[in-house]
Amino acid sequence: MMAARRPELSPGDPISAIETPALIVDLDALEANLQAMADFAKAHGVRLRPHGKTHKSAVIGKRQMALGAVGLCCQKVGEAEALVAGGVTDVLVTNEVLGRTRLARLAALTAKARIGICVDSDLGLAQLIEAAAAAPKPIDAYVELDVGAGRCGVIRIEDAVALAARINDAAGLRFGGIHAYHGMAQHLRTPQERKAAIDFAAGRVTELVAALAARGIKVPVVTGAGTGSFPIEAASGVYNEIQPGSYVFMDRDYADNVPDPMSPRFRHSLFVLTAVMSRRADFAVIDAGLKAHSVDSGYPTIFGRPDLSFDSPSDEHGVLRGATAALPALEERLRLIPGHCDPTVNLHDWIIALRGDRVAEIWPVDGRGALT
Numbered sequence: 001m002m003a004a005r006r007p008e009l010s011p012g013d014p015i016s017a018i019e020t021p022a023l024i025v026d027l028d029a030l031e032a033n034l035q036a037m038a039d040f041a042k043a044h045g046v047r048l049r050p051h052g053k054t055h056k057s058a059v060i061g062k063r064q065m066a067l068g069a070v071g072l073c074c075q076k077v078g079e080a081e082a083l084v085a086g087g088v089t090d091v092l093v094t095n096e097v098l099g100r101t102r103l104a105r106l107a108a109l110t111a112k113a114r115i116g117i118c119v120d121s122d123l124g125l126a127q128l129i130e131a132a133a134a135a136p137k138p139i140d141a142y143v144e145l146d147v148g149a150g151r152c153g154v155i156r157i158e159d160a161v162a163l164a165a166r167i168n169d170a171a172g173l174r175f176g177g178i179h180a181y182h183g184m185a186q187h188l189r190t191p192q193e194r195k196a197a198i199d200f201a202a203g204r205v206t207e208l209v210a211a212l213a214a215r216g217i218k219v220p221v222v223t224g225a226g227t228g229s230f231p232i233e234a235a236s237g238v239y240n241e242i243q244p245g246s247y248v249f250m251d252r253d254y255a256d257n258v259p260d261p262m263s264p265r266f267r268h269s270l271f272v273l274t275a276v277m278s279r280r281a282d283f284a285v286i287d288a289g290l291k292a293h294s295v296d297s298g299y300p301t302i303f304g305r306p307d308l309s310f311d312s313p314s315d316e317h318g319v320l321r322g323a324t325a326a327l328p329a330l331e332e333r334l335r336l337i338p339g340h341c342d343p344t345v346n347l348h349d350w351i352i353a354l355r356g357d358r359v360a361e362i363w364p365v366d367g368r369g370a371l372t
Helices: 027-044 058-066 077-085 100-111 122-132 157-169 191-214 230-235 341-345
Strands: 022-026 072-074 090-093 114-119 139-144 173-179 222-224 270-279 284-286 309-311 318-321 333-337 350-355 358-364
Touching: 022 027, 027 058, 027 230, 027 350, 058 072, 058 077, 058 358, 072 077, 077 090, 077 100, 100 114, 100 122, 100 139, 114 122, 122 139, 122 157, 122 173, 139 157, 157 173, 157 191, 173 191, 191 222, 191 230, 270 341
Parallel strands: 022 350, 072 090, 090 114, 114 139, 139 173, 173 222
Antiparallel strands: 022 270, 270 284, 270 333, 284 318, 309 318, 350 358
């Protein structure tokens, strides 16, 4: 397998020196987003544990922690390994992991970082207890509760209590708390719809906390929330940790939400830089197709060009349409705002960070392709 070629760029190079398509970040916008979320968490008295699956970057993760985040989330052991290798010292895998080999890898990470993971089954917990026996330090185990998303998580409260009790009694584990993330609520378009979903989630958590208290089990952390709903969790009095991820970049899909009045305003900071490679009388063809950005959440928009629309993606091509007089010329460069930032980042080996129109830094996408 050919190693990923680092872009042949140096700090201070103009944006015109970047070969397209390329993943770029506006540093001013990114830094403003990071600061806004850090300020929000501090003002509302909640812990901030941003989701690293969005950026898959130890560089960005360490910047988040420098601003007060307690650690990062991720979804795969491979992502946790990449983040820890890059210097992130606290990682929660907000997912179920089955398989002794994978859990042994997770346990080994405790030599370098605080590590947590979610469980929602007796089998998953049994395998985790086995792995923890060989871990250099204890693993934080969170009971995942299904709070309405209908994906992972324990459904019955009594089953969640039983899992928590077993975690409390297990050598090599600490009871980390309750994981209560409602992923399906994140893109409900209105604040009212999102609040109804999170109110239901908070009710489920409250029921579980009370049931655990009746067994003498204290809950140190209730964690959840995403970029679409975090102000609601933060105001609930139930959650004491939030884990938004996409706020760092703000893709097109999140921008389609009607914003919560309590939320800071986040800026688009992530773009796919593309160039026109062919031109017809009534459309232009750009060099950013399915290999450069994900369209699972819909097509991108063109930054600063609401008069243009994107369609007809193929592996290497995309089509821009608009009034003939407004169509970009051959080699003209544009910035696409991806429909979904997480899988778009996963298509790239490098993020090129810009200050204005000049290259400032180049970051590896550490967790790219971490499927296990």
